[in-house]
Amino acid sequence: MKNIKVSEAEIETVSVAVHVVRISGKQMTLAVFKQLAVEDLLDPRTGELKGVPWGWVNYHVHCPAARRRNSFFVGPSSVHSYIPHLHVIWQKGDELRHAVVYAPDRNPAQTAQDREIQQRWQEQYERLLELPQLFIAV
Numbered sequence: 001m002k003n004i005k006v007s008e009a010e011i012e013t014v015s016v017a018v019h020v021v022r023i024s025g026k027q028m029t030l031a032v033f034k035q036l037a038v039e040d041l042l043d044p045r046t047g048e049l050k051g052v053p054w055g056w057v058n059y060h061v062h063c064p065a066a067r068r069r070n071s072f073f074v075g076p077s078s079v080h081s082y083i084p085h086l087h088v089i090w091q092k093g094d095e096l097r098h099a100v101v102y103a104p105d106r107n108p109a110q111t112a113q114d115r116e117i118q119q120r121w122q123e124q125y126e127r128l129l130e131l132p133q134l135f136i137a138v
């Protein structure tokens with residue numbers, strides 16, 4: 001183990017970006033987030049977006065969505081296992097929505113059409129991961 005001398009160490013100040021959603025000039029609260037209508041962002045038949053995603057929120061407390069299963073989504077059969085997913089705030093027309101978007105299944109789909117949808121879902125999921133994390137007030 002190497003000893004680090006105090007004279008070699010320093011504290012540096014760096015800037016980070018924090019993205020927040022504002023409603024009428026005020027930061028969105030958890031209570032308001034929970035009131036957003038929940039609606040799928042991705043069309044399950046095509047894998048295409050049904051609106052404009054704004055970003056994702058790291059909200060998983062008592063998340064029932066973490067236990068859902070679907071043919072195109074990852075997840076072991078255990079109800080208590082974590083299934084990778086994102087909570088996305090998105091825009092439908094002039095309204096905001098909350099979508100739970102699951103990571104695509106890693107098992108290959110059976111039909112060519114299903115494989116196409118699975119591939120589009122994977123591409124969309126990767127794009128969603130690149131969106132900014134949105135911070136909401138508690």
